[in-house]
Amino acid sequence: MVSEKVTFPHMGTSYIPVKVLLESLGLTCVVPPLNNVRTLEKSLVQAPEFMCFPYKLILGNLIYGLDHGACTVVFGGSRGPCRQEYYNDVLQAALRDMGYSFDYVNLNLSKLWTRENYEAARNAWGVKLRQVLKSLALTVKVLFAVESLYECARRKRCRACDSIAVEGVLQNYVDAVGRAHGYAAVMGLTRQARRDIRALPDKVTDKYLKVALVGEIFVTSDSFANLDIERKLGGLGVDVTTYMGPGTWVRDHLVRKLRPFHKKELAQELAWEFWHVDDIGGHGVQTVGNSVLSSRRGFDGIIHLYPLTCMPEIAAQSAFNAIQERYGVPIMTLVVDEMTGEAGFDTRLEAFVDMLASRGSGGLCQ
Amino acid sequence: MADFYLGADVGSVSTNVVALDEQKHLSAKVYLRTGGRPLVALIDGVRAIQQTIGPSARVAGVGATGSGRLLAGCLLGADVVKNEITAHAAASLETEPSVRTVLEIGGQDSKIIFLRQGTVSDFAMNTVCAAGTGSFLDRQAARLNVPIEKFGQYALLSRQPVRIAGRCAVFAESDMVHKQQMGHTLPDIIRGLCEAIVRNYLNNLAKGKKIESPVVFQGGVAANIGIVEEFKRQLCCDIIVPRHYDVMGALGSALLAFEAMNGKGQGMNGKGQGMNGKGQGTSFVGFDRLHRDYNARSVECDDCVNACEVIELRADGKLVSCWGDRCGKWSVVLAQGEEPRLFTKPADCEQAEPHHEQAVESRPRGRA
Numbered sequence: 001m002v003s004e005k006v007t008f009p010h011m012g013t014s015y016i017p018v019k020v021l022l023e024s025l026g027l028t029c030v031v032p033p034l035n036n037v038r039t040l041e042k043s044l045v046q047a048p049e050f051m052c053f054p055y056k057l058i059l060g061n062l063i064y065g066l067d068h069g070a071c072t073v074v075f076g077g078s079r080g081p082c083r084q085e086y087y088n089d090v091l092q093a094a095l096r097d098m099g100y101s102f103d104y105v106n107l108n109l110s111k112l113w114t115r116e117n118y119e120a121a122r123n124a125w126g127v128k129l130r131q132v133l134k135s136l137a138l139t140v141k142v143l144f145a146v147e148s149l150y151e152c153a154r155r156k157r158c159r160a161c162d163s164i165a166v167e168g169v170l171q172n173y174v175d176a177v178g179r180a181h182g183y184a185a186v187m188g189l190t191r192q193a194r195r196d197i198r199a200l201p202d203k204v205t206d207k208y209l210k211v212a213l214v215g216e217i218f219v220t221s222d223s224f225a226n227l228d229i230e231r232k233l234g235g236l237g238v239d240v241t242t243y244m245g246p247g248t249w250v251r252d253h254l255v256r257k258l259r260p261f262h263k264k265e266l267a268q269e270l271a272w273e274f275w276h277v278d279d280i281g282g283h284g285v286q287t288v289g290n291s292v293l294s295s296r297r298g299f300d301g302i303i304h305l306y307p308l309t310c311m312p313e314i315a316a317q318s319a320f321n322a323i324q325e326r327y328g329v330p331i332m333t334l335v336v337d338e339m340t341g342e343a344g345f346d347t348r349l350e351a352f353v354d355m356l357a358s359r360g361s362g363g364l365c366q
Numbered sequence: 367m368a369d370f371y372l373g374a375d376v377g378s379v380s381t382n383v384v385a386l387d388e389q390k391h392l393s394a395k396v397y398l399r400t401g402g403r404p405l406v407a408l409i410d411g412v413r414a415i416q417q418t419i420g421p422s423a424r425v426a427g428v429g430a431t432g433s434g435r436l437l438a439g440c441l442l443g444a445d446v447v448k449n450e451i452t453a454h455a456a457a458s459l460e461t462e463p464s465v466r467t468v469l470e471i472g473g474q475d476s477k478i479i480f481l482r483q484g485t486v487s488d489f490a491m492n493t494v495c496a497a498g499t500g501s502f503l504d505r506q507a508a509r510l511n512v513p514i515e516k517f518g519q520y521a522l523l524s525r526q527p528v529r530i531a532g533r534c535a536v537f538a539e540s541d542m543v544h545k546q547q548m549g550h551t552l553p554d555i556i557r558g559l560c561e562a563i564v565r566n567y568l569n570n571l572a573k574g575k576k577i578e579s580p581v582v583f584q585g586g587v588a589a590n591i592g593i594v595e596e597f598k599r600q601l602c603c604d605i606i607v608p609r610h611y612d613v614m615g616a617l618g619s620a621l622l623a624f625e626a627m628n629g630k631g632q633g634m635n636g637k638g639q640g641m642n643g644k645g646q647g648t649s650f651v652g653f654d655r656l657h658r659d660y661n662a663r664s665v666e667c668d669d670c671v672n673a674c675e676v677i678e679l680r681a682d683g684k685l686v687s688c689w690g691d692r693c694g695k696w697s698v699v700l701a702q703g704e705e706p707r708l709f710t711k712p713a714d715c716e717q718a719e720p721h722h723e724q725a726v727e728s729r730p731r732g733r734a
Contacts (some may be wrong), residue, residue, distance in 0.1 A: 037673055164693070164694045167693050171670065175670075321574050321575060324488070330487070330488050332490075334493065343433055344475065347433070347449045347491075348491055348493075350448075350449040351451035351489060352489075354448070354449065354452045354486070355485075355487075355489060358486055359485055359486070359487065
């Protein structure tokens, strides 16, 4: 039986449901602070330069957790032709080379609902199947509640009289949820925050631009990794839609896998128009498919995000010229990593939004 | 008394200021080296403009652009603070109304802008690398001991250009050093460099997008005849270099200010709106108030994990503006007229305070 004091890496807001899951299994969590510049302090020294940005953040989180008393690392690896498949082994090796000793519990996130994962948890902590099933059900509920809260914030930012008020509610929520324990408390806070955001007064105008975020799942869902793109776009009066996040993952790898028949994802089907493959690794096909979907749904623009050196997304980028020509919706690609300059990033966002606004109204100044 | 519209473009390498008259004609322009001191360059630039247009000239609108646009906006009291893409597009459209493609190479970034029916239809900007931009050329000119103004003319003397690796500025330099040591002539190397820059630009920015003429080439690098010729050769079309190619950003922001102040600024998004709203006079601070003593510094906020670097701008010791906070709370406090707590802390105690948060530990709920 391994230690009950566990740590795990961040990916956007996934820490909220993950904490509920681990705590309801009777474990103590050392939650690293949300990703920030200090997360990278120690990991950048260790990580190879052209390793992807998510890896550097994940490593930084785990270093923090182990430095602050955790004895077990819980990591969700996946199977699929992208480097992330090896992170499971590479992270373990890197941390042991740094002199940490710890237990490691690896969950296979490609198939959330498998005997393998249950056995990993049972061997580690001796948890019972009934307990796992119950915790999992509660976790999924929290996950979708959190997703719905952030979805609500994305809708509200461009519509609220005071978009900073939305940030205030979210900041208070993040502070409170960091201190809360257990399903009931977390769920209560999440619902309350959602109600608070919905209650904020709206502007009278209903003119706003609609932009879709597509790309690599980690950077599109982690606000530090994507330099808070949702907030920045919201502040520029843009209604942001994102396709990628922990919720997408769970829907694809748990909910859909429970269905008795297998059907292609919508994004995969739509991508077929430009690419005759079902998978090129990571979420490359989904990026192409979601771009097509957004173009068809009448979005004003699409922003493609990926961490530097992400192979599947580089491949996906090659389809954009054809998609733009076919549907006429502009797509801007932004590449992020720890070297990204915020000023340049903001300039590109601002210029993109300006362009969308002027396309809509037919003139730079009109 | 004549009305003038000022435009300021505070970039990484140069700071440009222009003044437009009421007919949108350029009546004064200044091109200065930023030299790492944007505040000084901007104030010098505006003063030089004031001397040209006369002390009694009335300023009816101010626009700011460039990477230092926020700073310039605060300092001058700009009516329009706009990004470079929009400013450059506005200036191109004014000088060449039929333009379809704008190539712009600035100090540290390069852009390509596609225009259709008088509006930006697509653009691209270098994302992860700045090889082949103005500062790189500057550096190479200094290293080869060739004045930057004559750099392009050297390229035209070449008969047999050398192939230079253009992907990374540092490796391009190593490659050039190597080619010099091999005994290639200076013109051949400079022409090779121009080729590499254009190749790099077209491969990384245009990326297979259709470049349709008329093509306008602007930005400081357009002064380099070697690059212009190379664009002509590789694109197989004529390249228009506008008369005021070096101050197009500033010109564009002055035009945007003109439009905003004359009531055509509707529909612009976010920060595009005149800071003081429409229908009122300019929010320009006035030439005499530029003589204040300015100070800018950054403070790391430790209120939450974001650890934003907040920039404060002081004029004569009084806080006039701050930006850079993700949550916006310091900017809000400032708007209410108080000196925010963040900036009243003495500067040295920040370093002394350890920044590490306590571990967020949670209690277990029940045992397995």
